[in-house]
Amino acid sequence: IVPYHVAEMSQSASQNILYFYCILYFSCFPVLKSIENIGVSFVKTSEQYSKKLEAELRKQRFHFRPVRSPGVFEMRRKDHLSHFILRLAYCQTEDLRRWFIQQELDLFRFRFNELPLDKQQQFLKHNDLDYNITAEEKEAVHKNVIDGSRLSTIKMEFLLIYKIHFTDAIDLIRNRKVYLNRGYAYVPHPEIVIIVLNEFRQILSKALALTKRSLPVIESDERLQPLLNHLSHAYVGQDYSMQKNVGKISLEQIDGLAVKSFPLCMRQLHKALRDNHHLRHGGRMQYGLFLKGIGVTLEQALQFWRSEFIKGKVDAEKFDKLYSYNIRHSFGKEGKRTDYTPYSCMKIILSNLPSQGDYHGCPFRHSDPELLKQKLQSYKIPSAGITQILDLVKGMHYQLACQKYFELTHNVEEVGFSHSHPNQYFLESQRLLNVGRDVKKEPSPPEGSQRSQNSQPARPASVSAPKSADRLASEELEMIFSDG
Amino acid sequence: MAGAGDEAAVLPDLLPVYYRRLFPYPQYFRWLNYGGVRKAYFQNREFSFTLRDDIYLRYQSFTNQQELEKEMQKLVPYKIDIGAVYSHKPNQHNSVKAGNFQALEKELVFDIDMTDYDDVRNCCRAADICHKCWTLMTIAIRVLDRALEEDFGFEHRLWVYSGRRGVHCWVCDDIARKLSQTARSAVAEYLSVVKGGEDTIKKVHLTHPIHPSIEKAIVLVKRYFREYALENQDILGSKEAWEKVLAMVPEEIRENLQTEFINARNSDKRWDMLKQSVKTTKAIFTAEEIMLQYCYPRLDVNVSKGLNHLLKSPFCVHPKTGRISVPIDLKTLDSFDPFSVPTLSSICRELDSNKKPEEEDVTSKESEPESKRRSRDYKKTSLAEPVRIFDEFLKKMEHSRKGVLLEQSDSHRDF
Ligand code: SF4
Ligand SMILES: [Zn+2]
Numbered sequence: 001i002v003p004y005h006v007a008e009m010s011q012s013a014s015q016n017i018l019y020f021y022c023i024l025y026f027s028c029f030p031v032l033k034s035i036e037n038i039g040v041s042f043v044k045t046s047e048q049y050s051k052k053l054e055a056e057l058r059k060q061r062f063h064f065r066p067v068r069s070p071g072v073f074e075m076r077r078k079d080h081l082s083h084f085i086l087r088l089a090y091c092q093t094e095d096l097r098r099w100f101i102q103q104e105l106d107l108f109r110f111r112f113n114e115l116p117l118d119k120q121q122q123f124l125k126h127n128d129l130d131y132n133i134t135a136e137e138k139e140a141v142h143k144n145v146i147d148g149s150r151l152s153t154i155k156m157e158f159l160l161i162y163k164i165h166f167t168d169a170i171d172l173i174r175n176r177k178v179y180l181n182r183g184y185a186y187v188p189h190p191e192i193v194i195i196v197l198n199e200f201r202q203i204l205s206k207a208l209a210l211t212k213r214s215l216p217v218i219e220s221d222e223r224l225q226p227l228l229n230h231l232s233h234a235y236v237g238q239d240y241s242m243q244k245n246v247g248k249i250s251l252e253q254i255d256g257l258a259v260k261s262f263p264l265c266m267r268q269l270h271k272a273l274r275d276n277h278h279l280r281h282g283g284r285m286q287y288g289l290f291l292k293g294i295g296v297t298l299e300q301a302l303q304f305w306r307s308e309f310i311k312g313k314v315d316a317e318k319f320d321k322l323y324s325y326n327i328r329h330s331f332g333k334e335g336k337r338t339d340y341t342p343y344s345c346m347k348i349i350l351s352n353l354p355s356q357g358d359y360h361g362c363p364f365r366h367s368d369p370e371l372l373k374q375k376l377q378s379y380k381i382p383s384a385g386i387t388q389i390l391d392l393v394k395g396m397h398y399q400l401a402c403q404k405y406f407e408l409t410h411n412v413e414e415v416g417f418s419h420s421h422p423n424q425y426f427l428e429s430q431r432l433l434n435v436g437r438d439v440k441k442e443p444s445p446p447e448g449s450q451r452s453q454n455s456q457p458a459r460p461a462s463v464s465a466p467k468s469a470d471r472l473a474s475e476e477l478e479m480i481f482s483d484g
Numbered sequence: 485m486a487g488a489g490d491e492a493a494v495l496p497d498l499l500p501v502y503y504r505r506l507f508p509y510p511q512y513f514r515w516l517n518y519g520g521v522r523k524a525y526f527q528n529r530e531f532s533f534t535l536r537d538d539i540y541l542r543y544q545s546f547t548n549q550q551e552l553e554k555e556m557q558k559l560v561p562y563k564i565d566i567g568a569v570y571s572h573k574p575n576q577h578n579s580v581k582a583g584n585f586q587a588l589e590k591e592l593v594f595d596i597d598m599t600d601y602d603d604v605r606n607c608c609r610a611a612d613i614c615h616k617c618w619t620l621m622t623i624a625i626r627v628l629d630r631a632l633e634e635d636f637g638f639e640h641r642l643w644v645y646s647g648r649r650g651v652h653c654w655v656c657d658d659i660a661r662k663l664s665q666t667a668r669s670a671v672a673e674y675l676s677v678v679k680g681g682e683d684t685i686k687k688v689h690l691t692h693p694i695h696p697s698i699e700k701a702i703v704l705v706k707r708y709f710r711e712y713a714l715e716n717q718d719i720l721g722s723k724e725a726w727e728k729v730l731a732m733v734p735e736e737i738r739e740n741l742q743t744e745f746i747n748a749r750n751s752d753k754r755w756d757m758l759k760q761s762v763k764t765t766k767a768i769f770t771a772e773e774i775m776l777q778y779c780y781p782r783l784d785v786n787v788s789k790g791l792n793h794l795l796k797s798p799f800c801v802h803p804k805t806g807r808i809s810v811p812i813d814l815k816t817l818d819s820f821d822p823f824s825v826p827t828l829s830s831i832c833r834e835l836d837s838n839k840k841p842e843e844e845d846v847t848s849k850e851s852e853p854e855s856k857r858r859s860r861d862y863k864k865t866s867l868a869e870p871v872r873i874f875d876e877f878l879k880k881m882e883h884s885r886k887g888v889l890l891e892q893s894d895s896h897r898d899f
Contacts, residue, residue, distance in 0.1 A: 148697075181634065268683075371685065
């Protein structure tokens with residue numbers, strides 16, 4: 001269905017582009033951004049989280065409950081509409097899609113949890129997820145279900161249990177958060193939301209993929225495209241794959257830069273590489289793409305890796321045979337010719353956990369707190385600062401911990417950017433070091449626009465939501481966007 | 485016993501004999517053909533061959549058993565890997581429009597490699613193994629096989645010795661073969677307990693309540709722990725060794741244990757002290773965590789995850805050790821000995837020396853079909869037993885396939 005809508009969309013879009021712009025920029029983006037911020041600061045299943053999110057949504061006048069009151073119709077339309085355009089904006093790269101889906105899922109989870117039990121069950125029935133088990137079976141599995149789901153003891157008689165095939169409960173299985181027996185997962189009621197979310201995720205990614213395929217239609221609208229580009233960058237950050245300073249770094253500088261301007265994860269990889277003359281695949285990817293992002297050219301990269309590897313067990317011939325292809329590949333010079341982008345913190349923290357023999361990952365997330373402490377001490381971080389960092393780590397605020405580390409090592413009180421990318425860390429560090437210490441006093445850029453080098457208009461601090469939706473051809477659009 | 489160097493040297497001479505007279509083609513084909521239930525299932529399967537001098541051929545595929553045999557005898561691969569079943573014949577992948585050539589199905593596979601245990605083995609490093617550390621593989625098989633069967637309900641699990649330092653598992657159930665990439669990685673994550681890289685001291689973290697699956701794994705590990713870890717590896721045997729273990733216990737009791745350990749008689753006693761002592765702390769699962777860190781299976785998640793990831797085939801010869809990659813019978817798992825697995829040179833020798841007793845069979849002349857002669861050939865060697873285990877596995881699979889078919893036809897008859 002979607003491509004059809006899209007085709008129709010591009011016409012009305014060109015007419016209403018300014019209006020869209022307003023709606024999006026002032027109403028829905030901030031919502032997703034708030035969801036992200038709140039999700040970073042609170043545990044997603046905590047009451048605090050729901051309270052905070054509810055307050056925030058209210059503040060932003062975001063419709064989140066099917067309440068019958070005037071104005072709802074309009075708000076819901078806005079919701080669909082912005083959802084749709086967001087989909088367009090975010091379907092363009094992998095990282096963007098991932099970010100968008102994550103925020104959408106959090107919003108969905110919140111909404112689902114807000115529903116009363118009977119409405120939730122209705123929803124489950126509607127989606128063929130309503131498999132309650134018999135009383136006897138419940139009796140037999142009950143202890144295991146409680147243990148398997150890590151629930152604190154809940155009165156069994158109140159507990160609904162669904163028995164579903166394990167292939168439908170993938171997310172619970174991944175975290176070992178459900179009792180499994182002979183191929184079936186026994187999911188207690190509060191956890192069923194995860195199954196629902198999984199379903200929603202699939203629908204969403206499919207929709208994004210479809211939207212992407214119909215992108216050429218949109219791209220031909222030269223007014224829409226830059227707007228979409230701009231919007232997506234403003235909130236997720238740029239991908240740091242195209243750097244102005246390509247070739248402006250010499251290989252001799254890297255040792256020095258690693259100490260001064262690399263975030264901890266890259267400093268660690270650099271050290272491991274120098275010490276062991278080797279890095280395993282995960283490390284080569286994470287570090288190699290970072291180096292590319294700071295401006296190391298393909299020729300330099302080949303030289304850099306070769307000179308280090310041949311000090312170890314790999315001779316030059318083997319290196320050329322085994323590794324140089326991959327390096328060229330990551331620069332988009334081989335195979336599918338995809339130009340890989342440097343990893344963001346989120347990607348480093350969430351995907352591809354390091355295992356035996358690996359040095360990649362995020363030290364704030366993947367190091368033992370004890371070792372992290374030792375490392376920070378050896379880097380001469382004052383002990384008060386170390387305590388602060390470890391507290392943030394304990395609260396699972398890894399990026400904030402990294403930000404704190406930045407502040408401490410750069411002698412600034414507040415970084416003035418919200419840290420989400422190792423290459424951003426590097427750029428900000430270089431900016432500070434090159435301008436000199438005075439920059440400290442420079443006013444921080446407005447919230448939400450982390451990228452000061454982007455020519456992006458600052459968002460006014462407070463703007464009321466656009467007043468009405470009736471400037472749109474309402475009936476028609478309602479239909480178009482109702483698939484949101 | 486022939487040394488590793490010798491084994492590599494005999495490959496060019498003996499591999500052709502192996503592929504001509506010993507390799508169990510009929511069983512192999514029966515396995516990968518899966519009863520021919522789906523059209524082109526065998527034809528669309530990718531094989532990859534590594535030839536002499538590291539020449540690597542991907543996307544090989546064969547229409548039938550005869551073609552497979554012919555190619556293997558012609559190319560004499562040093563190594564054979566099995567990949568996915570694709571949407572098209574893999575050897576024609578270049579003529580398929582890009583994007584249409586896709587991996588559809590594959591067995592769910594697990595790869596456990598002794599090198600991943602280097603931080604908890606005192607006996608060997610890297611590719612080396614010995615009888616002491618082989619117990620780790622035994623434990624790994626016990627733990628994983630239980631979970632695959634009882635938790636996931638998989639019935640057809642083929643365990644294979646890799647020929648050198650590890651084991652592989654091929655889960656062949658219909659559902660397993662159809663799992664998506666995401667589902668595969670979720671299953672692998674579910675089965676992974678030891679997490680963290682060089683920078684993590686404590687790699688296992690248990691919280692109350694312990695998941696039933698882990699609970700059962702702990703029971704299995706306990707069966708081996710004393711003899712394996714405390715006696716053979718002697719993980720608390722010296723100061724250097726126990727410091728590594730003590731790094732995992734809560735700080736408050738560490739110092740105390742350090743002094744107590746010096747006076748204790750042996751690892752066994754020290755372990756009891758440790759168990760007693762952690763009971764007084766909040767970290768009540770410390771002993772279990774240590775057991776799991778030392779013994780719980782460590783799998784290479786990436787191998788299981790990828791639908792198009794290749795894995796070394798059963799019955800292939802390990803080019804360095806010459807050992808045949810043979811199926812393992814779980815009924816006698818505890819006595820499985822990787823060092824007495826048949827090697828290429830040993831079975832070829834057996835083939836020669838057992839020639840004479842067969843004389844009574846006068847009709848076995850040129851007139852006899854080759855396949856028949858071959859089926860008798862492997863029986864003269866110690867390959868007979870591994871092939872029997874493989875055969876048993878296949879029979880069970882064929883049996884349950886028949887069951888499903890019957891069920892289906894029954895439901896049709898129902899009018
Ligand atoms: S927060 Fe990001 S930049 Fe900092 S160490 Fe972790 S991954 Fe690296
Ligand atoms: Zn050993």
